[in-house]
Amino acid sequence: MKRFAFVALCLLFVLSACGAPTTEKSLSELAEALAASQPEPEVYFNQLTPQDALYELKLQNSYHLDIDYVEDGIILYGSGMEAYEIALFLLPASADQQQAVEALQGYISDRTADFYGYAPEQTALLEQAAVESAGRYVALLICADTDAAQAAFADCFDYTAGTILPAEPSAELDENGYVVYRQPGEADMTVYDTGGIVSAYRSGEDAALSEQDKEILRVCEEAISAVIREGMTDYEKELAIHDWIIQWADYDRGAFADKAGENASNPYGILVDRKGICLGYATTFDLFMQLLDIQTQLVVGASFHSSEDHAWNMVLLDGAWYCVDVTWDDQITWDQLSEQDAAIEWQAMDHALHQYFNVTSEFMRLSDHQWDYDAVPEATETKYAYPHS
Structure with missing residues (x-):
């Protein structure tokens, strides 16, 4: 129930197959480097790790990633009314990296819908959100300075940063050229009797x-x-x-x-x-x-x-x-x-x-x-x- 930006379809970068990027940093150190790259790192004041009760719920209900599909992870985020979020996941060697990338792209689209129309500044933040991947690592970057976050991520590995942006939700049109209406039904829209x-x-x-x-x-x-x-x-x-x-x-x-x-x-x-x-x-x-x-x-x-x-x-x-x-x-x-x-x-x-x-x-x-x-x-x-x- 919430409103003003469209998320551009932009699949701009594919990592070279010449060896998987590696890093000696822990997930906590990677997250710290990404947050430190931002003009206001303090906005990421909440943290979830596998030791937290809410971590698994966030992983499954928000990111739609199975807990068995992720070997380790860390999530940094701001308040409920802010879109700021950095999430890093280490996948098992046998995992399908593209599946994780697509799941995080879907999360960005869902989050954009939450803020759409109600919070233009937060929606604009989500417009420039990106998903980065390197070897077994996948990163969700919802930041004020996405370029800086991408550069910081790349600095931790042995490759040059690219950008994987979320795909725009497809708009099905009717015979009049209007976006087809289907009541989402996610919220109770019962009208109060006045x-x-x-x-x-x-x-x-x-x-x-x-x-x-x-x-x-x-x-x-x-x-x-x-x-x-x-x-x-x-x-x-x-x-x-x-x-x-x-x-x-x-x-x-x-x-x-x-x-x-x-x-x-x-x-x-x-x-x-x-x-x-x-x-x-x-x-x-x-x-x-x-x-x-x-x-x-x-x-x-x-x-x-x-x-x-x-x-x-x-x-x-x-x-x-x-x-x-x-x-x-x-x-x-x-x-x-x-x-x-x-x-x-x-x-x-x-x-x-x-x-x-x-x-x-x-x-x-x-x-x-x-x-x-x-x-x-x-x-x-x-x-x-x-x-x-």
Whole structure:
């Protein structure tokens, strides 16, 4: 459920068959040399070795390498919201090196999908990620300076560094030339029922609501009171709510390590916990639109060549539909700013914060969104594209 880079298909280097490269360094020493080659080696502050309980899980579940297929290994990585990662593996003499290379290429593609759209800086890091191999050694390099890491790896052996980059996921197209949509189904995309909250808002009676829904309604009422003014057009109301959500909540960084909060997919996460994932953003925006009597539709679809579950919204303004992706407008770099810096940077970041506000369906397709194209209205108008005056 996560979003902006394509990984280039680039198989640029094959090692010479004139003898297998060798090294006298241990895996720990190799990892230390690779980390030391980077401008900020301290980002690799986590370490896993075969002695750690999580090592085997990482090997099998993330890299899809059988534990019996790897003789030894070491993994260095950063926090869950960062893509930084260096992994080194020593394979048995009988192992198929290409199989290990392809597995690590697949991991880079999967990791790119995790960050795709949500964290452009981390996705860019993955764009330049590489897999190196030398003799029985295979290295995964997700680094700020891939060239330096490759050079450091080569220096430990007796060959000149090459680059094996991950292959771009193939995009199957339909008869219209659109990327074929298949719901990935990796995440629970059940939409939270906000009908009771809408009824309570309109009637002024919240006694029938659960305590959770009462809290959701309370924050909604406070937000509407704060940013909605009499005489506003539907466009102005929509924009005010879009910007309020971005400033109020943050993308749940735990999602990058599959540890999103229990309410991350519903309005409680966004409004009360002040963090959530795409379905939380989309259901929250949808709820506000209903409260403000703006016709809306929530779209549950996918991104990154239909490999990641994703959700966004559509609104109807003056009889025309527009697409809105609040999540992708709230990139995680935004929540790293202090409140004072955010106020200063808001104008400078204006375009980035509204890149997916009131755009066409074609724009969404070109920015790697997929959905059931026949079941959703086609947005073609640009009158209310941002900025509109």
